[in-house]
Amino acid sequence: MHPDGHPFMKAITRYFRETTWLILGAWLFVGNALQADRSVTLSTLPGKLRFDLAEFSVLPGEKVALTFINNDEMVHNWVLIRGDASTTMMVAQKAWAMGDAAADRQFVPEIPEVILHFTKVLESGEKELLEFVAPLEEGSYPYVCTLPGHAFSMKGVMKVLAAPAPDQWIVRAQDDAASEDPLTLHPHHAPIVKRAFVEEGPPRSVLMGFPGGVNACFDAETCVTSFGWFGPFLDIGPDWGRNANQRGGGPVKVLGERFSSSWGAFPLRLGAKTLTPQVVFKGYELRGVDAPVMEYTVNGAWIRQVIEPSNKGVGLKHTFTLDSGVVTPVYIYLDRAQCDVEASAGKWDGNWLAIEPEDNHSFSIQTYHQP
Numbered sequence: 217m218h219p220d221g222h223p224f225m226k227a228i229t230r231y232f233r234e235t236t237w238l239i240l241g242a243w244l245f246v247g248n249a250l251q252a253d254r255s256v257t258l259s260t261l262p263g264k265l266r267f268d269l270a271e272f273s274v275l276p277g278e279k280v281a282l283t284f285i286n287n288d289e290m291v292h293n294w295v296l297i298r299g300d301a302s303t304t305m306m307v308a309q310k311a312w313a314m315g316d317a318a319a320d321r322q323f324v325p326e327i328p329e330v331i332l333h334f335t336k337v338l339e340s341g342e343k344e345l346l347e348f349v350a351p352l353e354e355g356s357y358p359y360v361c362t363l364p365g366h367a368f369s370m371k372g373v374m375k376v377l378a379a380p381a382p383d384q385w386i387v388r389a390q391d392d393a394a395s396e397d398p399l400t401l402h403p404h405h406a407p408i409v410k411r412a413f414v415e416e417g418p419p420r421s422v423l424m425g426f427p428g429g430v431n432a433c434f435d436a437e438t439c440v441t442s443f444g445w446f447g448p449f450l451d452i453g454p455d456w457g458r459n460a461n462q463r464g465g466g467p468v469k470v471l472g473e474r475f476s477s478s479w480g481a482f483p484l485r486l487g488a489k490t491l492t493p494q495v496v497f498k499g500y501e502l503r504g505v506d507a508p509v510m511e512y513t514v515n516g517a518w519i520r521q522v523i524e525p526s527n528k529g530v531g532l533k534h535t536f537t538l539d540s541g542v543v544t545p546v547y548i549y550l551d552r553a554q555c556d557v558e559a560s561a562g563k564w565d566g567n568w569l570a571i572e573p574e575d576n577h578s579f580s581i582q583t584y585h586q587p
Contacts, residue, residue, distance in 0.1 A: 252281035252347065258372075259285040260292050261389065265366055265402060265448065267294075267359075271373040271387040273380040274350040282346045286338040290404060292361045293323055294346070295334040296374060303330055304358045305473075308367030309446065312429065313529045323362045332357065351376050365429015368447035368472050369400075399453035400471065403427050407524075408449065409500060409508050413467040418442050422500060423468070424508050425449035430525040431472070432532055436497040439512045440479045441523060446530050447472020475530060478554040478583045484536075486515055487544035489568060517542050528558060531584025538576055546571040548581065558582045 253275070259268045265288075274280050284294045297304055310325040311318060322336045332351070335344045351357065354376050361370035375384065401408065403425040410423045418435035421442075425431045431449050433442045454466030485491050498511040498518075507524035522535040538546070548569040550557055561579040562571035571579055 251279070253278035254350075255281045255283070256386075257283045257285065258294065260288040260370075262287050262289070263402075264288075265290075265369045265400065266389055267361075267370055267372050268389055269372055269386065270389045271375060271384075273375040273377050273384045273386075275380075276350060276352045276354060276376050276378060278350050280348055280350050282348070283343060284335050284338065284346060285343040286340060289340045290363075291337050291339055292363060292366065292370065293335050293337045294359060295324060295362050296332045296348075296357055296359045297330055298332055298351075298357060299330050301358065304360050304371060305367060307331065308360060308362050309530055311362035312364040312446070315527050323364075325362075337363070350374075354378060363429075364427075365447050365472070399451060400448050401425065401450045401452045403449055407502065407507055409502050410450065410452075410468075412450075412452075414450075415467045415469050417467075417470070420497075422508075422510070423450060424523060426507075426525050428525050429472075430530065430532065431470075432477070432523055433470070434500075434508075434510055434523065438482055439495045439497055439510065439521075440482050441477040441532060441534065442479075443474050443477050444532050445470050445472045445474045475585055476554045476583075477532065478551050478557065480549070480551060482514075483548045483550060484514055484519070485547040485549075486517060486542060489547045489549075491515070526582045526584040528582050529556065529584035531555060531582060533580055533582045535578065535580040537578045540577065542576060543573050545573060546576045550581070550583070555583050555585050558584075 256272050260266070261268050286292050295307065297307055307325060307327060307330060310327065311323045314321065314323070314325060322334065324331060324334050333346060333348045335346050338344060357374045357376065359372050359374055360367045377384065401410070405427060407427070408425040412421060412423060413419070414421045414423060414433060417433050418437060420436040422434040422436050423431070424434065430444060430446055432444045435442045448471035451469040451471055454468060482493050482495050485493060493514050496513045498513060500511065501509040507522050510521045510523065512519055518539040520537040524533050526533045548571070549567055550569065552567055559569055559579065559581045561575040562569045
């Protein structure tokens with residue numbers, strides 16, 4: 217008898233034949249399920265905080281395979297949103313306000329009603345394939361990088377159109393040489409401090425940019441944080457003489473969205489609320505520290521003030537270290553109607569914070585806004 221004629225061998229042959237067809241059928245099914253109607257490759261522009269595509273178009277309901285490539289040295293993600301420009305900024309600010317949990321959640325807040333699809337946060341040189349079905353409803357669907365501060369420039373639009381024009385399928389970002397884009401100064405891995413004239417700012421500005429996308433303007437004349445802003449740091453083009461018929465020295469421009477610092481006039485009083493503070497700026501220190509330190513005297517007492525982003529929301533944290541010779545209460549005035557305020561020491565009486573001598577050597581105050 218031929219070996220294949222044995223019942224056992226027949227069963228084995230039938231088993232392998234059926235298993236082979238099952239595997240082949242499953243492979244064909246998966247291949248068909250993942251086959252995209254539209255393939256799009258989208259990248260970051262190195263050092264520009266921009267995507268290389270300003271917009272792209274897809275048909276309603278078609279399967280899209282989007283490859284996101286991070287060519288930049290910074291980390292980035294890609295988030296597709298249902299909404300408009302205000303929705304995009306709301307999502308970005310909520311991502312920043314997530315604090316320490318942001319990294320674990322890929323800087324994507326839980327807003328399922330507006331967030332359609334997203335990639336993980338990609339390191340430099342990484343890429344990710346994202347497959348999804350385009351919405352059935354025609355319209356414009358913004359996309360953005362939600363890393364802190366990136367949303368002001370890293371944004372674009374996916375258009376869902378039944379019949380896109382030939383020039384609507386892929387629209388590349390405008391080349392810098394032909395655009396009016398700012399000459400942006402970016403703090404990548406450490407804070408930046410720049411002394412410069414700034415539009416709509418104090419004459420003696422000390423401008424601080426932080427990698428997280430929150431920035432601050434300190435007035436060296438009054439020793440007050442004049443304002444903060446969320447987004448890119450500075451357009452330094454005017455200071456470099458970029459504009460026509462200008463030889464440099466023009467005021468730099470704040471980029472992004474300003475927010476109130478709530479400080480107003482110089483807020484500290486030593487000894488009594490009614491005592492007029494005599495403030496003298498002594499300089500700042502950055503070398504060897506993680507955040508800028510402003511140094512000044514108040515009625516002769518030396519004060520060091522560290523300024524850094526708040527970890528409570530979009531805002532700033534100020535840590536004050538006073539001369540050990542200050543043995544009187546410290547009073548601080550803040551307009552608490554302008555934002556949320558949190559102090560590490562003292563008691564509030566309206567807008568006045570009173571800190572007793574035993575607690576006034578070092579304390580912090582955070583002023584922040586919840587998106």
